[in-house]
Amino acid sequence: MVDFTITLTDTENKGMEYAANNVADWIDNAASNRARIAVDEIVNLYTTKALDEGVAIPATRDLIVADAPTLSGGGTFASSIRAPIYDTTQNTMKTALFQTNEQTMSTDTTITSTQNASANGPINVASGVTLTVNGNLVIL
Numbered sequence: 001m002v003d004f005t006i007t008l009t010d011t012e013n014k015g016m017e018y019a020a021n022n023v024a025d026w027i028d029n030a031a032s033n034r035a036r037i038a039v040d041e042i043v044n045l046y047t048t049k050a051l052d053e054g055v056a057i058p059a060t061r062d063l064i065v066a067d068a069p070t071l072s073g074g075g076t077f078a079s080s081i082r083a084p085i086y087d088t089t090q091n092t093m094k095t096a097l098f099q100t101n102e103q104t105m106s107t108d109t110t111i112t113s114t115q116n117a118s119a120n121g122p123i124n125v126a127s128g129v130t131l132t133v134n135g136n137l138v139i140l
Contacts, residue, residue: 004031042068052107112134 006027008016013023039061046064050057058064066127104124111117113134121139123132 039065105129105131108132111137 008023016023017027043064046058046068049055058067091103101119103122104126106126106129108130110132111134115135116138117135118132118138118140123139
């Protein structure tokens, strides 16, 4: 178990007391819920990638998360699953310095009209596989 300590100014604390009956419980709940969401995302991405590649899936959620990539430590599926940093004040997302992707697309893929996508190329599309681009695709 990991413990974190946060420091609030008197004004921030007063604001939190306005918003929550118990500030410590609210903070614990917010962090625990965000961690739960991240674990669910990791398990989903990891399982999908393992099934696509015919790789054995660890027996428990804990084992899957233990093998998942982090910004500093990498992981088995680090090339396909990246741990992002969200900056909500700037509405931006940062990922690891180097991002990799497969060279061959092996499953049908659609980029919808409401999506933008990018990939590092060149990209090969496997025989019998369809890439449909209704939105925007940039290959770098």
